[in-house]
Amino acid sequence: MGLQKNCCPRRHWGKTELSIPVIPFGTQGFGGHFGPVDDQEAMALMRRAVDLGVNHFDCARCYGDSLRKLGRAIKEGVIARSEVVISGRVCCHSAAAWGGYGEGRPDYSAARVLADAEDQLEILGIEKFDVLFLHDPPEIEPTLEAGGALEGLERVREQGAVDFIGYGMNPHDFHLAHIASGRTDAMLCFSDYNLLRQSAADAILPAAAAADLGVLNGWSIMRGWLTGVPVERFIPRDKWGEDQHRAEAMRLWCSEQGIDMLELTLQFCLREERIHGNPIGSLNVEQLEKNVAAAMAVVSDETIAAFVAAGF
Numbered sequence: 001m002g003l004q005k006n007c008c009p010r011r012h013w014g015k016t017e018l019s020i021p022v023i024p025f026g027t028q029g030f031g032g033h034f035g036p037v038d039d040q041e042a043m044a045l046m047r048r049a050v051d052l053g054v055n056h057f058d059c060a061r062c063y064g065d066s067l068r069k070l071g072r073a074i075k076e077g078v079i080a081r082s083e084v085v086i087s088g089r090v091c092c093h094s095a096a097a098w099g100g101y102g103e104g105r106p107d108y109s110a111a112r113v114l115a116d117a118e119d120q121l122e123i124l125g126i127e128k129f130d131v132l133f134l135h136d137p138p139e140i141e142p143t144l145e146a147g148g149a150l151e152g153l154e155r156v157r158e159q160g161a162v163d164f165i166g167y168g169m170n171p172h173d174f175h176l177a178h179i180a181s182g183r184t185d186a187m188l189c190f191s192d193y194n195l196l197r198q199s200a201a202d203a204i205l206p207a208a209a210a211a212d213l214g215v216l217n218g219w220s221i222m223r224g225w226l227t228g229v230p231v232e233r234f235i236p237r238d239k240w241g242e243d244q245h246r247a248e249a250m251r252l253w254c255s256e257q258g259i260d261m262l263e264l265t266l267q268f269c270l271r272e273e274r275i276h277g278n279p280i281g282s283l284n285v286e287q288l289e290k291n292v293a294a295a296m297a298v299v300s301d302e303t304i305a306a307f308v309a310a311g312f
Contacts, residue, residue, distance in 0.1 A: 007053030008292050011276045014214030016164045016185055018085055018130060020277050022270055023295045024056035024216065025049050025288075029281025031064025037283065042069040043078045048285050050079050052292050058188075058216065058279045060089040060135060060168075061120065071124040081126055087186075087216075089135035089168055090116040092149055108142035113152025117161055128161045131186050131214070133168035140174040143167075144181060154183065166213065175204045179211050188279075190218030193272060195226050195250055195265055195312075196243055205274045220269045220278035221262070222247065228254060228261035250312050259303060262290065267299035268307075 008021040028034070030042040037045070046069075049055065059067055070086075073079050090113045092106035117132060134149050143149040153165040167178050168188035178184050187208060192200040200217070208215050225231050225247040235244055254261040269278050282288035 006296070007051075008295055009270075010053065011273075013131075013276045014186060014208075015212040016131065016214045018056075018164075018214070020056040020085055021054045021295075022277055023054060023266065023291055024058050024085075024087075024277045024279040025054050026063075026218075026279035026281035027057050027059045027066035027070060028063035029066075029283050029287075030069055031066035031281075033064050034281065034283050037069075039069055039072060041284070042066075043073045043076070045282065045285055045288060046070065046073045047078050049282070049288055050083055052288065054288065054292065055083055056085040056087070056277065058087045059120075059124075061091065061116075062135075063281075067120060067123045071126075075125045085130045086124070086126070087131040087133065087188075088117075088120055088129045089133045090120070090149075090153070091135045092137050092143070106138055108137070108139070108145075108149050110147050110149065110152030110155055113149050114155060117152075117156045121161060128163065130162070131164045131166065132156060132162040133166050133186070133188055136169050137167075137174070140171070140177045144177065150178070150181070150183060164214070168216075168218075172199070172202075172204050176207055179204070179207045179213065182211070184213065186214035186216070188216040188218055191222070193217045193269060193275060194220050194222055195268055195307075196222060196246060201272065201274075205272070209274045215275050216277045216279055217269060217272075217275045218279055221265055221280060226250070226261065226265040246312055250307075253307075253310055253312070257306070259307075260294070260297070262294040263297040263299055264303065264307060266291070266294045267297060268304065270295070271304070 010019050010021055013020045030037040030045055074081055092108050137143050156162050164185035166184040166186035170190055189200050221227050224234050231244050231248045251261055280291050
């Protein structure tokens with residue numbers, strides 16, 4: 001793909017054999033949820049990301065207007081489809097609004113998945129996804145049944161509109177169920193492998209590795225809490241729970257020790273080789289470049305050991 005030297009490290013994404021950056025670009029970063037990003041800024045950000053080797057864009061409808069912006073960047077030639085990996089999500093939620101979490105029982109049908117995928121491909125202006133995840137289903141069993149959502153993903157693949165399929169969600173028992181089915185190629189978990197907690201290592205990472213599934217680890221930086229920025233910039237102190245207090249204690253410890261917290265956060269995750277990518281949604285080029293630098297940094301065994309010994 002003609003990537004420049006000194007760009008983001010890469011890993012093979014399990015059985016997909018796709019080469020992805022260790023910090024894929026979570027497109028929510030330019031979707032408008034974390035601050036305004038206009039089309040020109042978003043397209044320049046995407047171009048810079050690809051130049052730095054961050055050429056995997058992880059998408060979802062609920063990520064603001066990011067699908068449209070990514071589609072525009074491709075249609076206008078800012079980035080070429082051939083130089084990027086695109087993973088997307090299809091939802092079972094509220095038939096009244098794509099990508100929403102509306103009221104009523106979700107639609108777990110294969111037909112729903114086919115229609116959702118077709119519509120997103122039209123928005124993006126591309127012929128197929130590289131990977132397509134079923135996004136955050138409230139139940140797992142209906143998705144696995146005959147005529148269910150996973151069958152829908154399989155039919156999208158049969159039609160040539162995606163190469164690889166899987167699930168993006170949190171519940172570990174849900175992940176174990178789809179892994180056991182033998183029908184998936186990749187998965188995305190979130191909030192369970194980072195400095196705050198590592199529960200993904202107990203069951204789902206061993207199961208995924210045994211099945212050679214490609215694994216994305218969402219929320220490695222916990223939406224900014226683990227970057228070295230004071231937590232109260234993200235959440236008012238009077239709304240903090242245990243996680244926020246622990247994250248702030250970690251930040252203060254890093255500051256006292258002269259340790260770059262973003263580097264520690266990412267390098268801690270990168271030591272887990274059963275995880276292939278840790279998506280991060282950069283808001284601007286400055287954030288992107290800091291994230292890439294942290295992904296390339298060297299954090300010593302002694303630093304990791306000192307952090308663990310601090311007992312947060």
